[in-house]
Amino acid sequence: xxxLQKRALYxxxxxxxxxxxxVIAMLSQGDIANFDSDSGQRFLLYLVMVGVPLTYxxxxxxxxxxxxxxxxxxRRVIERSSRVQWLAVVFTLVAWTIGLTEAYHGQDGVPxxxxxxxxxxxxxxxxxxxxLGILFGYGRMD
Amino acid sequence: xxxxxxRIRRLRFDNGEITQEELAKRAGCTRQTIIAxxxxxxVPSIELAFRxxxxxxxxxxxxxxxEAD
Numbered sequence: 001x002x003x004l005q006k007r008a009l010y011x012x013x014x015x016x017x018x019x020x021x022x023v024i025a026m027l028s029q030g031d032i033a034n035f036d037s038d039s040g041q042r043f044l045l046y047l048v049m050v051g052v053p054l055t056y057x058x059x060x061x062x063x064x065x066x067x068x069x070x071x072x073x074x075r076r077v078i079e080r081s082s083r084v085q086w087l088a089v090v091f092t093l094v095a096w097t098i099g100l101t102e103a104y105h106g107q108d109g110v111p112x113x114x115x116x117x118x119x120x121x122x123x124x125x126x127x128x129x130x131x132l133g134i135l136f137g138y139g140r141m142d
Numbered sequence: 143x144x145x146x147x148x149r150i151r152r153l154r155f156d157n158g159e160i161t162q163e164e165l166a167k168r169a170g171c172t173r174q175t176i177i178a179x180x181x182x183x184x185v186p187s188i189e190l191a192f193r194x195x196x197x198x199x200x201x202x203x204x205x206x207x208x209e210a211d
Contacts (some may be wrong), residue, residue: 002174071171072187073178138178 002012004074007060008134014059015127022048022120035113045116053123073138081133088129089122096121144210146185150176153198153205168197 002010025048029041096118103111154160161183162176169176170193171186178184179194195202 002172072190073174073175073184120182139183 002074002138003072004077005135005138008131009131011056011060012131012135014056015124015131018052019124019128022052022124027065035111043121045113049116049120049123052120056127077134077137080137081130084132084133084137085126087136092122092125093118144208145182147207147209148205148207149207150194150205151180153200157198165194165197169177169193 025044029038029044035041035045096114100110100114150165154162154165162173162180166173166176169190171190175186175190177183179186191206193200195205198205
């Protein structure tokens with residue numbers, strides 16, 4: 001396993017744990033319809049949006065402080081993983097678009113809470129897809 | 143599409159059994175890349191190919207060969 005793969009594995013595990021934690025915290029807050037009236041729910045979401053990336057960065061720096069030696073093969077894998085990330089983000093947005101259109105078509109609009117959820121989900125998917133892209137990107141390259 | 147083969151493992155043996163780590167250090171890449179090259183799971187850039195040949199002190203074609211289909 002290369003240093004880059006190890007880093008991606010740690011990143012994936014930390015990202016997954018944080019995501020599960022966030023989902024549990026959100027579900028415990030109840031119905032999304034309360035988002036407009038419940039300032040506590042809104043505050044929690046803002047906290048998550050700032051806190052999760054910060055926690056992620058701190059944990060990554062604490063676990064992987066050593067500089068990673070990278071060569072051309074690693075850089076090629078990173079390029080590949082960014083394509084995986086891009087595709088994952090596009091499909092996430094497509095899923096949100098279709099889902100929200102089907103759920104709210106014919107109405108004035110969608111609850112504003114979804115703006116935050118779309119942003120948070122894209123952030124999560126992008127991070128996880130990037131890690132997976134690196135983990136599986138070292139296949140045959142010729 | 144052809145296939146790029148190499149004699150890195152053989153050349154390491156012929157050069158006093160230098161380690162993959164040592165060769166990686168000389169060629170400026172990681173040991174994992176040397177492993178991938180020896181297993182022919184990776185085809186290097188022309189620059190890295192020259193650096194590996196230089197590490198052995200031999201011409202490029204003594205290390206890498208191209209076989210057309």
